[in-house]
Amino acid sequence: MTTDTTGATGATASGRPVIGLTTYLEQAQTGVWDVPAAFLPHAYFSAVTRAGGIAVLLPPQPVDAGIAERVLDGLDGLIITGGKDVEPARYGAEPHPETDEPRPDRDAWEDALLTAAIARELPFLGICRGAQVLNVALGGSLHQHLPDVVGDRRYQPGGGSYASAPVAVAPGTLLAGALAGTPELDVPVYHHQAIDRVGDGLVVTARTPDGIVEAVELTTVPFGVAVQWHPEVDAGDLRLFEALVDAARASATRGAPDPSSTREAAR
Secondary structure, three states: OOOOOOOOOOOOOOOOOEEEEEOEEEEEEEOOEEEEEEEOOHHHHHHHHHOOOEEEEEOOOOOOOOHHHHHHHOOOEEEEOOOOOOOHHHHOOOOOOOOOOOOHHHHHHHHHHHHHHHHOOOOEEEEOHHHHHHHHHOOOOEEOOOHHHHOOOOOOOOOOOOEEEEEEEOOOOHHHHHOOOOOEEEEEEOOOOEEOOOOOOEEEEEEOOOOOEEEEEEOOOOOEEEEOOOHHHOOOOOHHHHHHHHHHHHHHHHOOOOHHHHHHHHO
């Protein structure tokens, strides 16, 4: 990566911005090894690459005041990926029996990355869990188990098989622009939780016919979009990834705001 006049973090001469993707941290097996490992399904970083970005994986790390900032210094855009449920204590709730065991290391890491990204107006995209992390980071809450709300498991059939859900997209939004004004579409979903109370500054940009929030965006930054569905599994539709890559390239070209001055102005 360069640090020349092509941008604040230095988008490469080829114009391919660097996009960081958060990863899982789970027990994983390969060959004779069965160890805790950071990993991410190939579909995520393949989509970034095919959309014109350079994918960099960001495993959970110990969090202090400087680590997230230092990591973001090397990025032009950020994706908060899918995975296990956000710990309910982060939004003041007791765990539901169906809620996953907490992953406090990943929760803290992604919260720190998002908070720092928002402060410096770094373009970001949240996917599934990523939408939930964003909502909770901004003071929102979650429905912990959608079957309690809608009466069945239509959004997560289980067994690793994605369901399809129709969503209506709000016109005039970043999401609508990324989708070329498509008012309705069927999306691949695999989630048993969803946004309940919407976080500060977020606007709902897509819902299902039964009212479940499927997308939000942050109005205080140039590009902050999060979807509850899984665009990475639809290999034929790269529009959300292309929109993020375009926003990251533009941000790198014009130079992102200095994060220290942004935080000072917010005080």
